[in-house]
Each structure stands twice: as C-alpha cells, then as structure tokens.
Amino acid sequence: MREHYGLDRLIEYGTEPIPDAILVVNPAWRKLDSQIRSKAGKRHRLAAHFGALVLSEDPTESQVQGFQQRKGNLQEEIQVLDLEIESIKQTAQEYRASRSP
Numbered sequence: 530m531r532e533h534y535g536l537d538r539l540i541e542y543g544t545e546p547i548p549d550a551i552l553v554v555n556p557a558w559r560k561l562d563s564q565i566r567s568k569a570g571k572r573h574r575l576a577a578h579f580g581a582l583v584l585s586e587d588p589t590e591s592q593v594q595g596f597q598q599r600k601g602n603l604q605e606e607i608q609v610l611d612l613e614i615e616s617i618k619q620t621a622q623e624y625r626a627s628r629s630p
C-alpha cells in the first residue's frame with residue numbers, strides 16, 4: 530500500500546472532516562457563462578461607442594457619409610453580437626434542461 534499511495538510522502542497522517550454538500554460548477558456551464566459575459570461586455574462597449582458618436586455642427590458631405598458608415602458598422606456589429614449572445618444563451622438553456630433531474 531505504501532508503494533501505490535505514497536504514504537511515506539505525506540506530511541502528516543491526520544484527517545480533516547469533509548463537508549457533506551459541496552457545490553461545484555460544471556466546467557461546461559462555466560465556459561458558456563464566460564462566453565455570454567464576454568460578449569455582453571463587448572456589446573455594451575460597442576453600444577456606448579455607438580451612442581457617443583456625434584457629428585460636428587457644420588459637416589461636409591464626406592463627413593456625413595463617414596459618420597453614417599461608422600454608425601452602420603457599429604450597429605451591424607451590435608446586431609451580430611446580439612445574435613451570438615442569444616445563441617449561446619439558448620445552448621446554455623438546452624444544456625441545463627438536459628442535465629436537470
């Protein structure tokens with residue numbers, strides 16, 4: 530038994546009580562939750578940037594076109610992130626439903 534379990538390598542031979550119920554987060558669920566939080570944070574930053582974009586008081590035609598292009602690109606990125614977040618949430622919900630007793 531000493532060979533298999535390395536009892537001689539233990540610092541002490543004492544025991545500790547182990548709590549009966551230890552809650553452990555499933556690694557797959559943690560990964561999905563992390564992805565949701567990451568994408569939601571990125572979406573929040575893009576939405577803040579989208580709202581902060583303003584046009585000068587007397588814009589030229591090229592400035593207006595550039596402004597509209599930037600706003601359009603940001604809005605498209607936000608919509609893509611919304612779809613990704615919704616997809617991950619759906620996956621997490623399906624995962625939770627398949628794991629519940």
